[in-house]
Amino acid sequence: MFNRRTQPGPGTKGGFFSILLALTIAGLTSQDAQMVRAAYLALELTARFVIVPLSLASLLTGLFSSLGTTWGLFRHYWVLMKLLITTIAIILLLVHLQQISYMAGVAAETTLSITDFRGLRTDLVVKAGLALLALPTATVLSVYKPQGMTPYGRRKQQSNANSEKGKDRGHA
Ligand code: HEM
Numbered sequence: 001m002f003n004r005r006t007q008p009g010p011g012t013k014g015g016f017f018s019i020l021l022a023l024t025i026a027g028l029t030s031q032d033a034q035m036v037r038a039a040y041l042a043l044e045l046t047a048r049f050v051i052v053p054l055s056l057a058s059l060l061t062g063l064f065s066s067l068g069t070t071w072g073l074f075r076h077y078w079v080l081m082k083l084l085i086t087t088i089a090i091i092l093l094l095v096h097l098q099q100i101s102y103m104a105g106v107a108a109e110t111t112l113s114i115t116d117f118r119g120l121r122t123d124l125v126v127k128a129g130l131a132l133l134a135l136p137t138a139t140v141l142s143v144y145k146p147q148g149m150t151p152y153g154r155r156k157q158q159s160n161a162n163s164e165k166g167k168d169r170g171h172a
Pocket residue numbers: 002003004007008009010013014058059061062063065066069071072073079082083086134135138139142143
């Protein structure tokens with residue numbers, strides 16, 4: 001279904017995690033109370049309505065790219081790694097959505113000083129940074145496609161080779 005030319009690039013597949021990091025940093029470090037409030041409100045909206053849907057879309061396009069091509073989903077370790085990295089990033093995001101909503105609620109109702117909820121606000125920056133790290137990792141894996149087939153992939157390759165030989169004999 002997807003090939004090298006139609007496959008969505010890293011931009012569409014996930015550059016969106018950088019928005020999370022920028023907003024969590026603004027929320028943590030800004031001295032301006034209005035800026036802190038705006039950052040957490042914007043964070044909740046973008047996380048919920050942009051980042052979650054786009055992350056799920058990147059998982060879906062990844063699944064199409066794998067299952068719709070000869071790469072397969074379980075044949076190569078690099079594809080499995082991408083599946084794992086993307087799934088973990090999505091789970092992290094969904095788990096932290098609750099913390100993000102909580103901070104947005106607090107920011108909407110009170111004026112936050114730089115020391116309020118320091119632990120939670122720092123945690124959000126760290127988690128957003130980790131989610132962002134997933135992107136270059138997934139992209140490097142996609143571009144270099146390191147060799148290494150799973151036992152299932154090797155069996156599949158072998159049975160394909162055997163059926164090709166069978167066909168050749170049939171034509172002879
Ligand atoms: C945020 C996550 C992801 C990013 C940033 C990403 C990025 C990319 C990029 C840049 C390419 C094109 C590489 C090239 O030029 O050959 C690609 C291809 C590919 N991706 Fe992803 N990807 C992600 C998630 C996934 C997932 C979850 C899967 C599998 C479940 C997947 C499976 C594949 C496959 C099989 C190809 C090769 C398609 C082909 O060459 O026909 N990707 N990805």
